[in-house]
Amino acid sequence: MADTILSSVGLSYQYPQSVKLDFPDIHIAKNQHSLLLGDSGSGKTTLLHLLSGLSKPTTGEVHLMGQSLYTMNGTTLDAFRAKNLGFIFQEAHLLRNLTITENIKLAQSLAKNPVDEQTIIELLDYLQLKEKAQVLPSQLSRGQKQRVAIARAVVNRPGLLLADEPTASLDDKNTDLVLKLLFNIASDYGSTLLIATHDKRIKDQFANSYQL
Numbered sequence: 001m002a003d004t005i006l007s008s009v010g011l012s013y014q015y016p017q018s019v020k021l022d023f024p025d026i027h028i029a030k031n032q033h034s035l036l037l038g039d040s041g042s043g044k045t046t047l048l049h050l051l052s053g054l055s056k057p058t059t060g061e062v063h064l065m066g067q068s069l070y071t072m073n074g075t076t077l078d079a080f081r082a083k084n085l086g087f088i089f090q091e092a093h094l095l096r097n098l099t100i101t102e103n104i105k106l107a108q109s110l111a112k113n114p115v116d117e118q119t120i121i122e123l124l125d126y127l128q129l130k131e132k133a134q135v136l137p138s139q140l141s142r143g144q145k146q147r148v149a150i151a152r153a154v155v156n157r158p159g160l161l162l163a164d165e166p167t168a169s170l171d172d173k174n175t176d177l178v179l180k181l182l183f184n185i186a187s188d189y190g191s192t193l194l195i196a197t198h199d200k201r202i203k204d205q206f207a208n209s210y211q212l
Contacts, residue, residue, distance in 0.1 A: 004066070006027075006062070006192075007026060007027045012059045013043070026210060035206045036196040037209055038212030047196065048194075052069075052085055054087075065159050082107065082112075083112070086158040088161070090165050100136075101124075123154070126188075160191065161193050166182065
């Protein structure tokens with residue numbers, strides 16, 4: 001389908017000296033925000049890594065924006081992924097020696113996009129971080145680091161925005177706030193959300209879900 005953002009068929013992954021993980025086929029259309037639901041250890045993070053090309057599967061294939069991920073490698077894959085996919089990891093993984101602005105600029109550079117400081121300023125303002133633009137990650141709270149990670153993930157307006165357990169450690173109020181933020185920013189930046197979680201509180205907010 002022309003509006004398909006992500007599709008996977010026959011994915012499995014074999015860890016050395018461990019059980020093989022078999023995954024359901026995934027088909028996500030533009031603006032069809034989706035969930036990967038599963039208990040801890042069910043392979044959610046592994047599946048996200050396969051869907052994003054960070055890992056290669058034992059079997060199966062993935063198409064992102066109509067492009068077969070595993071036919072690309074090296075810098076070609078890195079640039080394609082940086083341009084078309086944003087990844088919000090469980091930990092922010094900010095480079096500690098770079099300012100917040102420099103961390104986000106790096107995402108633009110990896111996508112081979114021109115550095116656009118005005119877009120970064122507007123994004124930080126949107127996320128209530130404008131006054132933190134020139135500070136180092138060590139000067140931020142955990143919640144502020146998470147918002148910087150969101151800014152870095154969406155700065156290139158990716159077609160697909162992946163989030164790994166974004167609400168797992170949050171109470172009900174902050175879970176609602178983070179989900180609202182992710183929905184709003186996905187809408188404003190033209191991205192489709194795929195969230196991997198064991199948090200069943202948020203299931204009813206998604207029409208499309210996959211059980212691991």
